Amino acid sequence: MTAANDTSVSIQDLSLNFGAVTVLETLNLDVADGEFIVLLGPSGCGKSTLLNCIAGLLDVSEGRIFIKGKNVTWEEPKDRGIGMVFQSYALYPQMTVEKNLSFGLRVAGTPKEEIAKRIARAAEILQIEPLLQRKPAALSGGQRQRVAIGRALVRDVDVFLFDEPLSNLDAKLRAELRVEIKLLHRKLQNTMIYVTHDQIEAMTLADRIAVMKGGVIQQLDAPQTIYNRPVNRFVAGFLGSPAMNFVDGHLEDADGGWRFAAGDIKIPLGTYDFAKPPAPGPVTFGIRPEHVSLNSGTGWPFSMAANVEVVEPMGSDTLVWLKLAQQNFSVRVTSERTPKNDEAVTLGFDPMRASLFDTATGTRI
């Protein structure tokens, strides 16, 4: 295997064990120069561990890590050309913002004029100039995280690592800083690797998302691809809020072509784009609530009648719960078109928007 020179970060066959517990398993990941990669997954999936391995804060058990074409597997964190932003901000409480920003440079023995120049630049980009003489305790959460980002900024690094940087902020600030991080990325064009369990952050920020589970990357793709064509049931269920509907049933070879059957419901799959040659057997049919239409005529490839069970108004739109083949099924409608409880409705959708998974293995068909 050659050292990946054209990539910014390249992880090759990386494994990490804590005693008998395998946290990361022969993991490979190539990040292009200037790319924004989001590592997404539930807690305990190894995403933060992977980030710490890239940062050099954890020793790997197997494999190699390249940053800018240089093998940094055994390098100290400071020699890897990375800057890191932590969830708890991790600002040094006894130092002013300015000293916080300059700490790394002072440790490295950078000349004073150079330090002042870099701090001025970072403070300008992040708009924290008025805060420079304050201590972290006198800052709000959003300001603290800005300073934490600034600390990575002044080090003039190739790769930025974010470890759930917005998790400690309230919802409004989170949305604001999310946009700022995106702007920052556009301005700096640095490679960024961003760990989060928040799918909205992942969808909005990423060039590519790596969905992780059990120390293995399940799918690495552009956000839209991951959303529309998840490779397995885990990815399909993890992304999307409200979550995708799953209906268990069988794949049948009818005279006209393949169809999905669950109880007395038969869904023709003429428009479905199979990922691999179909074969009869148990499958799970998945479709997102917003891809189902309610009371909009019978022009759909598939439509059926159903009774509304519960209505959940969410402001901008409403989630309507009903039963499909005795299984819970949700439909997202605009709030003006909200039906009443127990109202009889017709739902319709195009199986082209659906996903089929092998029930046993969970992989996409």
Next chain:
Amino acid sequence: MSMADITAQASTAAGARQGITDPYGPKPRRVISRRNVFLYGTLFVMAVYYLLPLYVMVVTSLKGMPEIRLGNIFSPPLEITFEPWVKAWSTACTGLNCDGLSRGFWNSVRITVPSVLLSIAIASVNGYALANWRFKGADTFFIILIVGAFIPYQVMIYPIVIILREIGLYGSLSGLVIVHSIFGMPILTLLFRNYFSSMPEELFRAARVDGAGFWGIFLRIMLPMSLPIFVVAIILQVTGIWNDFLFGVVYTRPDTYPMTVQLNNIVNSVQGVKEYNVNMAATILTGLVPLIVYFISGKLFVRGIAAGAVKG
């Protein structure tokens, strides 16, 4: 109730308060309730219990011997004299030396100051290494250290006498300083380890990404944040070492005896008349240093204990 009613009621609430007889606002509390009598009564009794001996000591130390012989130990002095204090400090005899407690005081200072500094310097680095740099065998090392805290001192006295004799430090102040530093190590290391463990791990990681090494992180990040635990350690060590009697009497010679040993020799001398006033003054003088340390650092001490010592 309509909106108008609610606002109307809210605006008149203050004015209407006098007329309201059902519970409204803060619950009234009686000053003399059973709870208060019990609480303050207990506190008062405990305070008297602890302060009475101190009162007797102070009063006795300010009396002349004839007055003491009258036997009214609780009565205040008829004629205040500081003679016993002067005698206790500068002329009381122990063995062949007749220069009072002052010799012991300076010996104790010469023992306490280096012991406190040395033990805290080493233990803080120990605790930091154990908490933040999980080296191989760290847990084993820690367990051995903690077990050391539970072994009775008496078991180790004789072996240490031999060791000190072999390295030529037996009977010297530096020998005693080393002994105190070693025996302070388990509890101090535990204290510092727990304190540093309670600091956010991400702070340590951020410092590593910023390029600081073992000593850089310790001196520039951790130390400035650990004032409370250092105060606790200093108090523990100053009082512990100042009050030590056993090691002092075993590992030093009469001319290097610490204050506690000298106090014992003054108070327990069997010859001559028992000079109660001098004994009391000498005892208060000896206890003065830990007392002052507690008074100065009370608040910080409580804060530090809460921060570091309780969490396992």
